[in-house]
Amino acid sequence: MDFALSEEQTAIFDMAYAFGQEKIAPFAQQWEKDGTIPKDLWREVGELGFGGLYVSEDSGGAGLTRLDATLVFEALAMACPSVGSFLSIHNMVGGMIDKFGTAEQKAKWLPDLTSLNKVFSYCLTEPGSGSDASALRTKALRTNEGYTLNGTKAFISGGGYSDAYIVMCRTGEDGPKGISAVVVENGAEGLSFGALEDKMGWRSQPTSEVQFDDCKIAADNLIGEEGRGFAYAMNGLDGGRLNISAGALGGAQAALTAALNYTGERKAFGKTIDQFQALQFKLADMEIELQAARVFLRQAAWKLDNNAPDASKHCAMAKRFVTDTAFQVANDALQLHGGYGYLADYGMEKLVRDLRVHQILEGTNEIMRLITARHLLAERD
Numbered sequence: 001m002d003f004a005l006s007e008e009q010t011a012i013f014d015m016a017y018a019f020g021q022e023k024i025a026p027f028a029q030q031w032e033k034d035g036t037i038p039k040d041l042w043r044e045v046g047e048l049g050f051g052g053l054y055v056s057e058d059s060g061g062a063g064l065t066r067l068d069a070t071l072v073f074e075a076l077a078m079a080c081p082s083v084g085s086f087l088s089i090h091n092m093v094g095g096m097i098d099k100f101g102t103a104e105q106k107a108k109w110l111p112d113l114t115s116l117n118k119v120f121s122y123c124l125t126e127p128g129s130g131s132d133a134s135a136l137r138t139k140a141l142r143t144n145e146g147y148t149l150n151g152t153k154a155f156i157s158g159g160g161y162s163d164a165y166i167v168m169c170r171t172g173e174d175g176p177k178g179i180s181a182v183v184v185e186n187g188a189e190g191l192s193f194g195a196l197e198d199k200m201g202w203r204s205q206p207t208s209e210v211q212f213d214d215c216k217i218a219a220d221n222l223i224g225e226e227g228r229g230f231a232y233a234m235n236g237l238d239g240g241r242l243n244i245s246a247g248a249l250g251g252a253q254a255a256l257t258a259a260l261n262y263t264g265e266r267k268a269f270g271k272t273i274d275q276f277q278a279l280q281f282k283l284a285d286m287e288i289e290l291q292a293a294r295v296f297l298r299q300a301a302w303k304l305d306n307n308a309p310d311a312s313k314h315c316a317m318a319k320r321f322v323t324d325t326a327f328q329v330a331n332d333a334l335q336l337h338g339g340y341g342y343l344a345d346y347g348m349e350k351l352v353r354d355l356r357v358h359q360i361l362e363g364t365n366e367i368m369r370l371i372t373a374r375h376l377l378a379e380r381d
Contacts, residue, residue: 003295005071012064013071019048020079028080031204032350035196036161037083039119046116050087054095054239059106060114061098066239067301070246077250078257081354082202084250085361088243089157092236093120093166096181100224100232109164109183121158123167123210124233126151131367133168134176134230138212140169146219147171147182149190149212159208160193162186167212168233171226181229183221190215201353238304238312240362241319245297248326248358249290255333255351256286262337262346279336286329293322313375320368323358330355 005013023044031037045051053069055061064072069091076084094113097105112118129135138151149169156165164185172178184191194209224232260283263274273279300318303311334341334348341348359365 003298009068009071012068013075015048016050016072016075017078019045020076020084024076024079024083028083028204029344029347029350031080032082033203035203036206037086037204041083042087042116042119045087046114049114051090051116052094052098052110052114053091055098055110055114059098059110061094061110062114065301065305066242067298067305069239070242070297070301073243073246074250074253077247078254080204081247081251081351081358082204085202085244085247085358086157086205088240088247089122090116090120091243092240093122093164095239096166096232096236097183097223099235100181100228102220104220105183105223112163118163119158119161121156121162121165121210123153123156123165125153125155127154127209131364133233134179136168136170136179138167138169140171140180140182142171142219143216145216146221147217149182149184149215149217151212152194153210155197155207156210157202157205157207159206159210160196161206165210166223167210168229171229176230177227179230179233180226181223181232182217183223184212184215184217188215188217199357201350201355201357203353237362238315241315241368242297242301242304244358244362245293245319245322245326248323248355249293249297251351251355252290252293252326252329252333255330255348256283256290258347259283259286259333259336262340266338273336282332282336286332289325290329293325297322310375313372316363316368316371316375319362320365320372323355324365327352327355327359 049062050072052061053064053072057063073084073088097109113120124133126136126138140147140149164183167182167184168179169182170178171180190213192211197207199207263279264272266273296318300314303314330351334352337346337348340346
């Protein structure tokens with residue numbers, strides 16, 4: 001088994017890392033204070049080909065594998081997990097449209113999506129349905145002109161900021177088989193947004209409720225078939241779990257690098273604190289845990305790319321392990337900074353705040369344990 005990255009994969013990582021360090025890292029704390037990411041940044045990201053990572057080359061995308069994409073998100077998260085993760089959401093939408101949309105829909109939306117001339121958001125979660133996503137209540141009623149939507153989506157990254165939203169809504173019976181996926185473009189009649197959420201982390205991402213009050217959309221805004229929306233959403237979740245894990249990994253790696261540098265400069269009792277064995281052991285454990293997480297993540301991505309029968313199980317396991325590990329490493333890095341780690345100037349407290357949500361998104365880590373257990377029991381029986 002070959003664990004080495006190919007030349008092309010190394011080039012992808014290096015390109016994303018260099019871009020992040022130049023174009024994102026110096027401004028990340030200011031964007032957090034501003035509560036938004038400049039739209040001009042996305043056009044520069046689009047020029048690198050990162051706007052349509054999973055979109056096929058025939059449709060104008062990069063056509064990368066899931067493993068390749070984890071390298072992009074890990075590298076960008078070393079500059080800012082919040083910015084990198086927002087790009088992941090946009091790419092999830094692009095993958096859905098490319099895989100399940102009609103030729104006309106691809107021609108309509110993918111050029112602007114892949115170039116990042118327009119930013120797309122993903123709307124699944126609702127105020128009353130978190131882990132039980134198939135219990136969503138947002139309804140889309142058929143009309144002579146298309147559909148009329150009513151309902152509310154919660155915790156939407158890009159709410160009021162993005163140019164278009166892919167929305168999971170109920171067009172039929174209760175349960176997952178009554179859910180469809182539609183695209184709602186900004187400016188649609190009946191589309192509005194709640195107040196911006198005041199969040200613990202990911203503060204540079206504008207986040208709000210997305211509200212539909214007799215919101216009118218055309219019939220050809222339906223992606224794929226009616227009643228298949230939940231299946232489409234779940235199809236993208238394995239990859240989304242890898243992305244959120246990669247973002248956590250990148251943020252934790254940045255925290256470890258900062259801790260290594262800090263302990264080599266900070267002096268106590270006449271020597272730099274990296275000379276104390278207790279702190280050396282802590283640094284060693286952080287490195288060991290991150291390397292294990294990285295291998296686990298890339299194995300899961302490889303399985304998903306190769307349609308392995310246990311790919312979903314491994315994506316769930318990797319998401320649980322990597323995001324828990326990354327948060328602990330970032331928290332340990334803050335501890336190694338002592339009181340300075342608690343100050344915003346050093347960037348540690350931002351990383352800890354940003355990485356906490358990775359244990360919740362794309363399925364909570366409790367749900368990842370549930371998925372893993374169900375696979376285990378099915379394999380036994």
